[in-house]
Amino acid sequence: MPDIFMLFVPLPFVVAVLLVVLLIQMIRRNDGSVTNPFFLALISVYALQSVVIGVRWGYNMLEILPLQAVLAVIIATLAWLSFEGLRTERPPTKRPLLLLHVLPTLLIIGLIAFWPAPISLTIIVIFAGYGIALCRLAWRGPDALGSSRLDGVISAYRALQITAFAIASSAIIDVVISWDFAESGGTHSGRIVAIGNVLAMLVLGAAATVAGTSRPEERIDTSAEEGALPVAPSGEDTDIATALDSLMQSRELYRDVDLNLNRLARKMGLSARQVSTAVNRVKAMSVSQYVNDFRVKEACRLLADTELSVTNVMFDAGFQTKSNFNREFLRVTGLSPKAWRANALARDNSGGTVIRLAG
Incomplete structure (x- = not known):
């Protein structure tokens, strides 16, 4: 052989x-x-x-x-x-x-x-x-x-x-x-x-x-990233958080898919550390979660008020990947985008109130 x-x-x-x-x-x-x-x-x-x-x-x-x-x-x-x-x-x-x-x-x-x-x-x-x-x-x-x-x-x-x-x-x-x-x-x-x-x-x-590859992740607790115990927000932290809220709502910065902490800080004339600390202490979340909250709220509005596809809604709200969009939408609303739209339309057709965001 x-x-x-x-x-x-x-x-x-x-x-x-x-x-x-x-x-x-x-x-x-x-x-x-x-x-x-x-x-x-x-x-x-x-x-x-x-x-x-x-x-x-x-x-x-x-x-x-x-x-x-x-x-x-x-x-x-x-x-x-x-x-x-x-x-x-x-x-x-x-x-x-x-x-x-x-x-x-x-x-x-x-x-x-x-x-x-x-x-x-x-x-x-x-x-x-x-x-x-x-x-x-x-x-x-x-x-x-x-x-x-x-x-x-x-x-x-x-x-x-x-x-x-x-x-x-x-x-x-x-x-x-x-x-x-x-x-x-x-x-x-x-x-x-x-x-x-x-x-x-x-x-x-x-x-x-x-x-560029994203996958579902659980929420990260950043309240103690600089120390063992959460730190109470100072007056400056509160002022920064209030100014940031106003900036996000008036200029809709969350729609920018390339938005990052450094760019956000420059628009406010502050350091990235000041913005991060203020959001961590006042909002009890990371900057990414804070911005994604605005994106999810905008996505909910588009899902309820327009006939745009879920993919188009994702891009218009400021998300770039489906995995991140679905993960953050579930974190904020407790539902998938399709399920949220179906429930919102059902409530609207029955004369009820559109589902409120979780939290």
Whole structure:
């Protein structure tokens, strides 16, 4: 019986293909224009790293280890630059100290060339540093992502939380791998790397979510994002919240699908932190929830008073994705848009009162 040749395809190669598909979808969704290119770069490097991991552990090619180390540091750097870019609207070329983030990669390349001994420890320190920075950003709550569209900031915040956990965990995984090589010559490292690769898939899914994919999320309590206990609103907070209410009603800013916290703060001549704090304390919700409340109320008016399709209502009210629209509509009214319209029309035809918004 002739031998049957079977090509061994490591799982990381499959992961790399999936990541390339995600990358293509992101580019198409943005029509070739991307406001935060670091997310595209992050997924691209993850795809390349998956190939490298497949070659290393699938075919036992030790020569590729230096490239794996360099790519690992680039991933940690890009993860921070991607989410830090959602905090500010400044373009990459105008962000301060941007070039300093090249130093970790240059350091690893230098160690590979001249002093390989401390490479593992250096990578652990780099991952720990970026992991801590991401955790600090996540600790500030969703309003910290001031340049993220308010329609999708909750998804972006979830992505940030997952990424912060993944990068910080990578430092721990590297420690475990180093210990495994010291104790057993790397007997269990293959399994450890496999688990790490699954974790990378989660991070990439989160990055894709930030780029435009939304999914239902539960409400986030931001009342304690700056401390353990809610803080009573000051007179200034109340004044800001009142002025913001007036601005939202008179200029209908909620209709802007690209509205974000930074843009809202500029229109008021205040800092993003002042606006966020006032809304958190006075309204007991995040800025995204506050704006989406106005959008849902407008959607309810359109559903009751016009014959526009639900999709057109969604866009006219300021939402950009169905998932966010349905999630926020359910949060505010307790019903889906179609069910709300049906009930509103039934009440109207029977001479009753149109359903009031929940809360």
